[in-house]
Amino acid sequence: MTEESSHAKGRTAWYIPDAYIPPHSSGELESHESICVLNCLTEDAEIRVTIYFEDREPIEDIQATVPGRRTRHIRTSSLSKNGETIPVGVPYAISLESSVPIIVQYSRLDATQPANALMTAIGYFG
Amino acid sequence: MTEESSHAKGRTAWYIPDAYIPPHSSGELESHESICVLNCLTEDAEIRVTIYFEDREPIEDIQATVPGRRTRHIRTSSLSKNGETIPVGVPYAISLESSVPIIVQYSRLDATQPANALMTAIGYFG
Amino acid sequence: MTEESSHAKGRTAWYIPDAYIPPHSSGELESHESICVLNCLTEDAEIRVTIYFEDREPIEDIQATVPGRRTRHIRTSSLSKNGETIPVGVPYAISLESSVPIIVQYSRLDATQPANALMTAIGYFG
């Protein structure tokens, strides 16, 4: 199998250095981030998320599943482990490991002002 | 042919995990997404688009053509198969397969508010 | 030389499928796009830009130079060949070929509304 074909459907390790849940919302929409996962294969993707901080130990092994031939746009505010969630207004970073190749894109909607701002990036893949 | 030169003009498989047609528009511009394709070769690119959802089977084999030495900025709202189009206000994801190497960039204009928001990413390539 | 080290300072072929000069500006800033080039080497980068359209032949071999150990943020509205410039309000795409490895990032400021929108992407490299 050539290198190209082996990555044709994605990668198993993904990284997003710039994550941040804006603490405020105004106007019609709510500030949020999404980790958008595409699983083109037929098997489910079992994903383990790690959250890195500036000043404390990471939160490791948060679990998520994306069924085969489905996408999931996972709100970062929905991730939790042992009742712990990601704090708002704090710079952090994300890594994901998946049981099967996936593609990961990160997007943020900042609705601090009634006029929204958007940003997106395909993650770095290992 | 080296690996670099073989990809000099693009790739044949592209993926965009974060797609979404904003349901509302206000102000002067209309909310929309574009799949921007560049075909640097002389042959036409025959493209098959697959649309992945969170909760149902993909729509497969939507056809599009980008002539040789041309770009096309394809509005996602213009894609259809057997009369079925992509619903607005629903998170989805996109994959493209092309008969020849192309380059794919995805952009969204969100005009939910009169003050617009923009985001863009070069797709993931397989 | 390993593959990694051979690309440590950039690539010689770059592609941006989604280019567009917004025709309107309001507020304090002017709508514009920039092709941002970084040349980390000591030699000048002699660059040839090609502009691809949806419905006509490309404009080829527009010349630009980025000196060694310098960046240039080139406004697309400043590019011209034989007096021909890029029309505003028209979807187009860009390719660049450089005499030495460079890194290319594309950014757009849309000031159609007084509240601006920004988007950026590192180009696809061949």
Place this chain on the structure above:
Amino acid sequence: MTEESSHAKGRTAWYIPDAYIPPHSSGELESHESICVLNCLTEDAEIRVTIYFEDREPIEDIQATVPGRRTRHIRTSSLSKNGETIPVGVPYAISLESSVPIIVQYSRLDATQPANALMTAIGYFG
């Protein structure tokens, strides 16, 4: 070690061609840029930043450290060498070299208008 696994945790050379500190802010937030670094390894990452300009010699060897298993979102306005900082309102570019593999994402918040604009990109890696 395969190519994939050798880059699983990042790269040691990163480049961001489009950097710019907006000179004005209005509304609730302040215009700024961040170089967001993720260090997944256990060792500290010792980073040397170079700032490239359009019309003068680079500022080289600005030092920064990102501890192991931590992220840092470094405001570009906080970088300095011998008391020299990055001027606002001037197009520039950034390169980073790290003692260990890291992942780098660049983001800009433009609050020139009360309604903010955001852009982000994973850097180019050498």
